[in-house]
Amino acid sequence: MDEEKLVFETELLMNGQDLNEMQIAECVNHLTSEDASPQQKKSFLAALAKKGESPSEFSCFVSEFKKRAINPGLERFANSAIDLCGTGGDQAGSFNVSTFVSFMVAAAGIPVIKHGNRSISSRCGSADLLQAIGIPLDAPPEKIRSGLETLNFAFLFAPNYHPAFKNIAPVRKLLAEEGIVTIFNLLGPTLNPAKPAHQLLGVFDPKYLTRIGNALRENGTSHGMIVHGHLAKEKVKGVDELTACGDNSVFAFGRMESEGIETWSPSKWNQNTFDFADLKGGDLDENLRIMERALSADCRPGLLATILINAATAFLVCGKVASFEEGIDLSQSLLKGGRVRKWLEEVRNFFAKR
Numbered sequence: 001m002d003e004e005k006l007v008f009e010t011e012l013l014m015n016g017q018d019l020n021e022m023q024i025a026e027c028v029n030h031l032t033s034e035d036a037s038p039q040q041k042k043s044f045l046a047a048l049a050k051k052g053e054s055p056s057e058f059s060c061f062v063s064e065f066k067k068r069a070i071n072p073g074l075e076r077f078a079n080s081a082i083d084l085c086g087t088g089g090d091q092a093g094s095f096n097v098s099t100f101v102s103f104m105v106a107a108a109g110i111p112v113i114k115h116g117n118r119s120i121s122s123r124c125g126s127a128d129l130l131q132a133i134g135i136p137l138d139a140p141p142e143k144i145r146s147g148l149e150t151l152n153f154a155f156l157f158a159p160n161y162h163p164a165f166k167n168i169a170p171v172r173k174l175l176a177e178e179g180i181v182t183i184f185n186l187l188g189p190t191l192n193p194a195k196p197a198h199q200l201l202g203v204f205d206p207k208y209l210t211r212i213g214n215a216l217r218e219n220g221t222s223h224g225m226i227v228h229g230h231l232a233k234e235k236v237k238g239v240d241e242l243t244a245c246g247d248n249s250v251f252a253f254g255r256m257e258s259e260g261i262e263t264w265s266p267s268k269w270n271q272n273t274f275d276f277a278d279l280k281g282g283d284l285d286e287n288l289r290i291m292e293r294a295l296s297a298d299c300r301p302g303l304l305a306t307i308l309i310n311a312a313t314a315f316l317v318c319g320k321v322a323s324f325e326e327g328i329d330l331s332q333s334l335l336k337g338g339r340v341r342k343w344l345e346e347v348r349n350f351f352a353k354r
Contacts (some may be wrong), residue, residue: 005036006044013047018054029065032164045182045276049175053183059215061183062190068164069193072156073141074113078150079197079222081111082318084310085126085189086202086240092231095281095290095303097241098202099126101310104334107154110318113148114121115192117158123283129291130155132284133220134348143351146198151347161193190216198254200314201227202240209251218316223254225317231276242313244269244305245276255319267324269312269324274284278302288337295344297335308332 009019009027021029027044030036030053036044053061074081082105084098098115107111116126131137137157139147148154159165165184172184176240186208189201199221203212206228213226215227227250229243242248244266252258281287293299311334321327325335334340 005030006040008043008176010040010047010195013044013051016196019057019060020049022119024057024060025064028061028068028164032068032167034167035085036224037107038171038174042166042174045171045175045184046180049180053211055211055214058146058183058186058211059071059218060217061187064162065162065187065191066193066195068162069191070161070163072154072161072194073143073250074145074148074154074194077111077113077154080318081113081194081196081217082198082200082314083113083115083189083192083194083196084200084314085114085116086207087186087189087204087208088125088240092276092279093096093123093281094241094279095294096124096126096129096287097279097303097306097310098200100128100291100294101307101314103313103344104307104311104331104340105318107334107340108315108320109152110315110320111148111152111154111196113154113156113192113194113196115156115158115161115189115194116189124281124287127157129157129283133306134351136351139351147347147350151343151350153347156193158188159193159263186212190219192347196218197226198318200310201225202227202242204228204238204240204327206230206249206261209249212224213251213253221254223256223317223319225250225252225256225313227251227313233291242306242309243276243279244271244274244302244309245279246273252317254317256317265310266305269328270302271309271328273299276301276302279306295335295341338351 083215084102102112118125144154209226216224227242229239229248230246247262250262308331311331315321315327
């Protein structure tokens with residue numbers, strides 16, 4: 001093990017200097033291999049976190065880790081597909097809105113290639129919920145492709161497609177125990193190995209809106225929206241999704257290009273403003289109960305409005321509808337007409353057949 005690995009770059013970061021593209025490529029090689037010690041990796045990541053990643057650095061890290069991802073072989077779907085996800089880390093304990101909305105989008109006929117993981121900061125992550133409804137995390141590639149063809153839905157369990165993270169995981173855990181937020185808290189949602197052309201991505205802090213949005217655009221995403229929902233009267237400052245419980249900060253490119261960061265209130269979708277308590281989720285069993293009610297549009301009103309807002313926006317990002325009003329109407333009809341419930345039953349039947 002070379003004791004000099006990452007030392008020079010760590011010193012640059014400690015002196016407040018940004019790394020260039022070649023330096024980042026070399027650093028990622030060391031981070032993802034065993035030629036640098038855990039202490040060297042920890043020092044490097046802590047120094048990067050303290051300095052703060054520049055937009056250029058963040059985009060380069062996205063590019064380098066995308067190169068190392070396993071290709072799931074879904075290229076023919078990518079141009080029309082969307083991923084809906086959040087960074088997590090908002091400590092809000094809300095229901096799995098983006099996962100539920102991905103069901104609605106798939107039921108409407110749009111290919112969804114969802115890339116996610118188990119819960120880290122919440123009691124129920126996307127992978128936990130999907131596995132509970134019958135979607136296996138270890139489905140073979142041919143089953144994943146067939147599911148996308150038949151149901152407009154594929155789930156890519158992140159650990160299966162990013163072996164490069166194996167040699168970083170122990171160091172990330174150590175840093176997390178020390179309360180250090182590293183670049184890896186943000187990278188995950190930007191690294192979908194199927195490279196869908198559309199993305200609706202929520203962030204736990206609005207300061208990351210443009211950084212993540214520009215990184216996605218520079219790395220091949222055609223139409224994207226990065227969002228953060230504010231919660232004015234709550235202990236939790238905000239959530240990593242659009243919400244009907246306060247204003248939303250939005251940065252978009254492509255089909256819905258924004259002029260910098262815009263502020264959208266629930267009234268933009270003709271929705272009222274609700275209390276954040278309506279969005280609260282729980283453990284897996286509780287979230288399954290909430291999901292069951294949401295399938296009939298019979299959940300708490302603030303949660304229903306939040307679901308409709310996110311689904312309508314996803315339809316706009318994909319070009320499925322021409323206005324928020326049309327998107328809300330489509331979203332309501334999918335739930336009240338039973339289409340999403342029927343789709344979910346088709347999913348269960350499909351994956352029950354091995």
